[in-house]
Amino acid sequence: MCDGWEITTIEGISDIVPKRLAKYNGSQCGFCSPGQVMNMHALLEQNEGNVSMKQVEDAYDDVICRCTGYRPILDAMKSFAQDSPDLKKTTTVDIEELGKTYCHKTGKRCHGECHPRKGQQLQIVGSDAVWYRPDTFDELFKILADNSGKKTRMVFGNTGQGIYNQELDMAGFDVLVDIRGIQGLYSVNFDPTVVLGAGLSITQLIDIFTRTQSTPSFGYLANIKEMLMRVAGRSVRSMASWAGNLMLKHLHPEFQSDVYVSLEAANVKLIIANSAGSNTIPISQFLKTDMTNKVIVAMEVPAMTDDYIVRLYKVAQRAENSHSFVNAGVRMKVDTNNKFLVMEKPCIVFSGISKDFIHAVQTETYLAGKSLVDPSVIQGALTTLASEVNPDPNIDAVEPSVAYRKNVAIGYLYSYILDVVGDTAKGIYRSGSTPLIRPLSSGQQSYDTKPLEWPLTEPMIKLEAIDQTTGRADYINDIPIEQGTLYAAFVISTVGNAKLQSMDPSKALSMPGVLKFITAKDIPGQNNCFSSIASEIPSVPEE
Structure with missing residues (x-):
């Protein structure tokens, strides 16, 4: 299953990050320290050492520590950031060394590949199921055809099992098809149309949207990116593909998919293939499409003129690592020079209301051709939305009340209108569209010390810190069972x-x-x- 993978553990990296974490007293029991180190090493390597303090904080949304309170950990990792006030930034030599792997036996740099991939289909026959890993679409469709009638599941990141554990438990399937080896799922094309492969992770999608949002006609991707940043945590986003998330929504229409809402608001098109060929459909038709023996290959991301205004909304128990109670995406073409006239039928899409309610069709129809600065239009739109939003009380065991979800949905549309009209709205209303943005965290530690008396009262790195941050410390689980x-x-x-x-x-x-x-x-x-x-x-x- 690991054929062709290159797996780097903490024993195979330089000691730059471990030493920095130890110096900042970022380890206490040390149990999580190797995970903290590998997370930062990966972030620096991915960005060639050029990271900001916000990127560091965003990357630490799911690396858990129960001892230190995170302050010294974040202080240590932020010291690598280009905008860090700390003078102890990473040097050029440090960045060059970060990409090197080391053999823990010889202490020398590793060269070559331990196990180069042979580029062939794998098949593993177990006692209860058969596991395939095709390399091409033709191999995939042949596997599906050969196993017709059997309970088959295509697997990518398998993060959906964390949501629907019993239904997606691998033990319940006769055939498991790992599609991560199909290189055709990873395409990234910008000429002439932006086409992004279905195998791209949500993290990769965020990275592409970040780099593309400054391109003319793609500024709206900044809002899509911010919504995707709130999907699960970094580890899930890095493992899960955006297409897999859509398939989970297809399997469970009640699933509060932030990805689906975002891509609906972006008006993307999906390229779907089977053994007979491929076709392209608007994402709005996806949930009604029979996906038996079919696979999402890619999506086409449209260019939009500046008069298209796209916004995404989400309310959940936490900012990240939490399913939405209700989420929404709104896209309108607005003439800001003509009383904020809605020039065509808008897109207003929700999740978390009911499994069958996706588009607020009546509200979309009502707003077409109307002015968003007309109070009667605003009231009419909110009234129309209230009449068609009827939350299912049984959609999810942890969902809040029907009344709460209905009011949240109505509030989203009101916030969108206030956001679009901006300073045209009276000052007492404008805050209704202002998002709450958490600033970078910060903290200070002070203690009495007299440098003239050092080494008395001199701060010191604790003796076991380096062993903990380099992964050399032994814990109960590391002790061989006698x-x-x-x-x-x-x-x-x-x-x-x-x-x-x-x-x-x-x-x-x-x-x-x-x-x-x-x-x-x-x-x-x-x-x-x-x-x-x-x-x-x-x-x-x-x-």
Whole structure:
């Protein structure tokens, strides 16, 4: 399955980032430190060392630490940023060294490839399923044809299983087809039309949109990019393809897909292929298209004149790493020099209302040809939207109330109108369109020290820091399991506030491999976790 991959672990990189993290006291228990280091190494390598402090913060939206409070970690990583006030920035030599990998056995740089890909289809036959990895579309469609009638699933990043675990569990399929090896899914073309392959990850899509948004007729991509930045976390965005997200929406129309809403607002077209050939459809037709034995190949991203105004909206429990309660995309062609006239039927698309409600068709029809600075038009649009937005109370177990989602949807349209008309609106209303933007985080640590008395009170790197940040520190999971190792598990009472009258472990002891049932009576000495503390805390309950 890893054929052709190049996998770099912390043992294979230079010590530039580990030393920086250690110097800033960014490790405490050190368990997460290798992950923090590899995340920063990848960010610097991807951007050739040229990163901003915001990019660093954005890259750390899902690398978890429970000890340090993140401040020293972010301080260390931000010190590599080009806009960092810290003078200890990465030097040119550092950046050159970042891209080098090292052999942990010899300490020398690695050269060549450990396992060059042979460029051939793989097939792995398991006890319950067959795993294929085709290299071409022809191979893919032949696999699908040969396994007609079997329960088949095409797999890319497999991030959707985190949402619909039981339905997408790989154990439930007869045939699994890994399509990551099909090079035709990774096309990136800009001449004459922008065509982006279905195999591009959401992170790659963000990067392309970031570089393209300054191009004439593609400025609207800045808003699409910001919405995509709020999809899941960086690790999911880097693994998941945008097309896979659309297929999840196709399978579950109730899924609150930020990607689908964004691409609908962008009015993209999808190139879909099967064994008979390919055809191009507007994304608005996608959810009604039969995708049996078909695959999304790419999307066409249209150019738009400046009078098209595209905005995306999302409300969720958190800014990132959270599904939308309700999200929306709005695209209108507006004549800003003629009373903000809506020149054609707009696009107003939602997720999180119900599985069947995508476009606010009545509101779209109502707004065509009307002025957005006419109070009666605004009121009419909001009233029309309120009449057609009827949230499903059972769309999702964690969704907020019907009334809340309805008001949020109406608020999106009102915010859009205020945003478009800008200073034409009275000052008391303008804040309704102003997004809440979190500034860069910052923090300071101060402590008493007298440089004249150093080394007394001199700040020092803790002794184990380098071992932790370079991944050399050993933890329990790193210790090889010895033959005959025993495992223990707590037996939990089914009643919280009660005294146990008796315990009968006979059934458990009769099970193969169970050797002993331990109670407080088996503990020698005092049954106390902290014998030096006056208030005794028993190791195990006595009653």
